[in-house]
Structure formats: C-alpha cells, structure tokens
Amino acid sequence: MTKIAVFPGSFDPVTLGHINIIERALPLFDQIIIGIGHNSTKSGFFSLEQRVNWLQEIFLHEKKVQIHAYEGLTIDFCRHNHAQFLLRGLRSTADYNYELAIAQTNKSLAPEIETYFLMSDPAHAHINSSIVREVYKNGGDISSMVPQIVISGN
Ligand code: ADP
Numbered sequence: 001m002t003k004i005a006v007f008p009g010s011f012d013p014v015t016l017g018h019i020n021i022i023e024r025a026l027p028l029f030d031q032i033i034i035g036i037g038h039n040s041t042k043s044g045f046f047s048l049e050q051r052v053n054w055l056q057e058i059f060l061h062e063k064k065v066q067i068h069a070y071e072g073l074t075i076d077f078c079r080h081n082h083a084q085f086l087l088r089g090l091r092s093t094a095d096y097n098y099e100l101a102i103a104q105t106n107k108s109l110a111p112e113i114e115t116y117f118l119m120s121d122p123a124h125a126h127i128n129s130s131i132v133r134e135v136y137k138n139g140g141d142i143s144s145m146v147p148q149i150v151i152s153g154n
C-alpha cells in the first residue's frame with residue numbers, strides 16, 4: 001500500500017515549524033501532499049500563488065512532496081488524492097483542544113482517514129503564522145521564524 005498523507009493548512013506564510021513537521025514526517029509516508037486550504041471569497045495575507053510558489057521552491061528536490069491548493073472539506077481533498085492519512089502538528093494544549101475536535105469530526109465524516117500528529121520540536125513551538133504576519137506588518141524581523149525564501153519574497 002502506498003502511504004499517502006495530506007498536510008493541510010493555510011501556510012500564510014510557511015514557517016520553520018511547518019517545514020520541521022514535514023521533514024520529520026518524510027520517513028513515515030511514501031508521499032506527502034501539502035494542501036493549501038483557501039477560500040475564493042476570502043484571500044489570505046500572502047497571495048495563494050505566492051504561498052504555492054514558496055512551498056514548491058522549498059521542496060523542489062524532495063520527490064515525496066507535492067503541493068496543491070484546495071477549497072472545501074479537507075477530507076474530500078484527501079479522498080480525491082487517495083490519501084489515507086492526515087498530518088497535523090501540535091504546539092500546545094490550545095492546539096490539542098482545537099485539533100482534537102477537528103480530528104474527531106473528520107473521523108466521523110471519513111472513518112477510513114487516520115489523523116497523525118507530530119509534536120512541535122521545542123525550537124519551533126512558539127512559531128505561529130498569524131504572529132509572523134503581525135511582526136512582518138509592523139516591520140519586525142521574522143528571519144528566525146520563516147525560511148529565507150519568505151524573507152527574500154521570491
Ligand atoms: P491552519 O490554518 O489549519 O491552522 P496552519 O498553516 O497554521 O494551518 O498550520 C498547519 C498545520 O501546521 C497545523 O497542524 C498546525 O498545528 C501546524 N503548525 C503550525 N505551526 C507549527 C509549528 N510552529 N510547529 C508545529 N506545527 C505547526
């Protein structure tokens with residue numbers, strides 16, 4: 001069986017915390033699809049195109065990783081891609097409480113899809129895309145929280 005996992009998120013922007021989770025999940029799965037969830041009526045802070053491009057550049061040489069944008073339910077995106085696993089990261093008990101409800105809802109909607117959690121590594125546990133956006137908007141230094149490509153803006 002080819003083990004396919006979807007790692008869903010907004011990635012607005014991608015952070016070192018996201019990258020760490022993906023790299024640590026690589027040995028667990030044959031394929032990881034990074035799903036950039038979006039809503040066509042509500043744009044993110046960084047454009048969808050920009051978010052897709054950053055992730056494609058970062059994982060250019062990693063054959064196991066694919067990047068796709070999607071709208072709608074994450075379980076429908078998983079089914080469409082024949083993914084049996086959902087991958088999520090946990091930073092804190094706040095994440096746990098939120099993620100538990102989502103994972104249990106997904107389990108009741110799609111019993112065949114299993115959610116796997118990886119704990120954030122301590123060096124990245126404080127990194128949060130919405131805080132990164134606030135620091136960035138106010139001219140602060142985000143270089144310890146995001147990959148270089150986000151800073152150079154390419
Ligand atoms: P969402 O909008 O679904 O919260 P995010 O892009 O913020 O999407 O996060 C996607 C996934 O990555 C979530 O499972 C989130 O908990 C995880 N994640 C985000 N930041 C970190 C981090 N610093 N360390 C570990 N996991 C993280």
